[in-house]
Amino acid sequence: MHDTAMEIGRRFFDTYAKNRSNLKIVDVGSQDVNGSLRSVAPPNNEYIGLDFVEGEGVDVVITDPYSLPLEDNSIDIVVCSSCFEHSEFFWLLFNDIQRLLKPSGLFYLNVPSNGLFHRYPVDCWRFYPDSGVALQNWAQRNGLKTTLLESFTGTQKMDRWNDFIAVFVKDPSFINDYADRIQTTYSDYTNGLTFETNTFTNAVATQEDQRLSLRKCIRSLAYWAYSHLPGFIKQRMRAFHRSTKPN
Numbered sequence: 001m002h003d004t005a006m007e008i009g010r011r012f013f014d015t016y017a018k019n020r021s022n023l024k025i026v027d028v029g030s031q032d033v034n035g036s037l038r039s040v041a042p043p044n045n046e047y048i049g050l051d052f053v054e055g056e057g058v059d060v061v062i063t064d065p066y067s068l069p070l071e072d073n074s075i076d077i078v079v080c081s082s083c084f085e086h087s088e089f090f091w092l093l094f095n096d097i098q099r100l101l102k103p104s105g106l107f108y109l110n111v112p113s114n115g116l117f118h119r120y121p122v123d124c125w126r127f128y129p130d131s132g133v134a135l136q137n138w139a140q141r142n143g144l145k146t147t148l149l150e151s152f153t154g155t156q157k158m159d160r161w162n163d164f165i166a167v168f169v170k171d172p173s174f175i176n177d178y179a180d181r182i183q184t185t186y187s188d189y190t191n192g193l194t195f196e197t198n199t200f201t202n203a204v205a206t207q208e209d210q211r212l213s214l215r216k217c218i219r220s221l222a223y224w225a226y227s228h229l230p231g232f233i234k235q236r237m238r239a240f241h242r243s244t245k246p247n
Contacts, residue, residue, distance in 0.1 A: 001037075001081065002159040002161050003157050003158045004154050004156070004157050004159065004188075006039075008154055011182050012167065013037075015181065015184075017041075017045075018042060019042070020042060020045070021045060023042070023046070025041055025046065025048070025079065026049075026050060026068075026077070026100065027057075027079050028078060028079070028093070028097065029050070029051055029082065029086075030049025030050055031051045032055065036049075036056075036057045037079050037081055048070075050068060066089065066096055067096060068096050068097070070100050072099050073101070076101075077106045078100060080097070080108070081108075082112065084125060084127070085123055085124060085125045086120045088124055095138075095144070098139055098146050104171065104174040104177060106167060107170075109166045111125070111126070111127040111164045112162070112164065113126055114161065114207055115161050115162075127164035129191035131164060132193065133148060133193070135148075135166065135168070147171075147172040147175065148166060149169055149175070149178060149181070149195050150166070150192070151165060151166040152164075152183055152193070153165070153191050154189050155188045155189060155190065155208060162208050183201070187202075190208075191204060
């Protein structure tokens with residue numbers, strides 16, 4: 001698990017589940033690969049990890065990703081990090097997760113918004129800023145009441161990933177139970193939406209990879225242009241630079 005996935009996952013639990021106990025939490029795609037959200041989940045709760053393969057952090061091995069082996073209306077929180085991009089029909093998985101949740105239940109979703117092609121066993125999707133609203137609308141088209149509480153795209157830190165984050169509540173009559181938002185205390189994001197707003201905060205049209213590539217191209221072009229300047233112009237530029245330095 002990369003650095004920002006772990007950090008934002010911890011912020012989700014701190015925002016929506018801090019000091020709560022006796023919860024039943026399900027992690028879809030739970031195998032511990034360089035870290036797991038289990039390690040940042042609040043204590044004194046039941047944590048159930050689901051995945052296709054046996055491994056560390058996996059409590060239940062599933063055979064059908066679109067029919068999870070848990071009872072209806074039985075789960076308080078479902079988390080799913082870096083998994084939906086590997087699901088061919090993620091919209092079906094999304095609806096089955098809603099089936100598991102209690103009416104007051106929350107679904108935390110983290111999906112890449114960028115990044116390298118990485119098959120496990122397939123790699124099909126990346127999520128853009130409108131994806132959370134689209135999933136909400138898909139659920140409601142299927143007769144559910146699922147409501148988006150917030151979504152945003154996280155910025156890169158040590159690793160190269162931009163995480164698309166979305167938090168949903170199964171029944172909007174419980175929205176008042178969840179007054180806080182991750183975005184209230186976290187500013188390293190773009191294109192943020194909340195239930196309370198209908199316009200993006202920190203809105204940008206380009207991905208961080210595109211902006212970083214453009215800066216790199218500009219630096220390379222500037223270096224190339226400078227290296228091809230006649231020598232006397234370089235001397236004058238260096239002399240001017242020295243003359244403008246404070247004594």
